Amino acid sequence: MKEDSLAYKVYLEVRKKILSSQLAGGARLVENFWAEKLSVSRVAVREAFMRLAGESLVEFGGKGGCFVKSMTIDDVKEIRELREILEIGALKILFAKKNKEVLKELQLICDDFSAMVEKGYYGGACEADVKFHEKMIESTENARLILMYKNSNIPLFHMRLGAVMDQMEDYQDTDKEHRAIVEGLANDDWELSYSSLVRHLYRGEQEALELV
Known part of the structure; x- marks a missing residue:
């Protein structure tokens, strides 16, 4: 595999961990660790970190260390506003399309989320949460x-999912809200899907603000 392909492999993996809040703001990213974990060279890891820095997901410290960028109060509020605009817009399109295959896929992601929580695999649950919205x-x-959403690097709002293992109420609320969104789509109930999505985003904002 070419070096640029290896760097992209590292980029995708670290980006996924950041967006799913498995790597919290301020966490240091060590080149050797990721090189060994993903069986790549430090050069590939360094290139991946540079790309992530270009997307404002990580930043370099004064002594050259690489760290996951922390979110400010303004960041959290702006991200919630952006997510609301993009995801409600997406929901309108999905209601118009009425694609049964999409419903099945979203339902499977909900089931995957529930299974991960039940097994205690909280990292997998975080990734399933991100996958649902994507x-x-x-x-x-x-x-x-799609391009706008991807380039915005939308992070998981329920940071407690990744940071605190005993926040079962948050897992349960997330599961209920996701399933309500799907139920609304299945039954052509706009109000159910819309209100569940907005509640999901606002709840996430409040919990994220508690950790900033």
């Missing part, structure tokens, strides 16, 4: 919307 966006098949 699937909503991707299923619109609107290339510009």
Whole structure:
């Protein structure tokens, strides 16, 4: 595999961990660790870190260390506002499409989330949470919307999912809200899907603000 492909492999893996809050703001990223973990060279890891820095997901310290960028109060509020605009827009498109295959895929992600929580695999649950929202966006098949969402590097708002293992109420609320969104889509109940999504985003914002 070429060096640039290896760097992309590292980029995707670290980006996924950051967006799913498995790597919290302020966490140091050690080149040797990621090189060994992903069986790549330190050069590939360094290139991946540079790309992540270009997307404002990580930053370099004064002594050259690389750290996950922490979110400010303004960051949290702006991200919630952006997510609301993009995801409600995506929801409108999904209601218009009425694609049963999309419903099945979203339901499977909900089931995957529940299974991960039940097994105590909280990292997997975090990734399933991110995947649910990304699937909503991707299923619109609107290339510009998908690109905007991807380039915005939307992080998981329920940071307690990744940071605190005993926040079962948050896991349960997330599961209920995701399933309510799907239920609304399945039954052509806009109000159910819309209110569940907005509640999900606002709850996430409040919990994220508690940790900033």
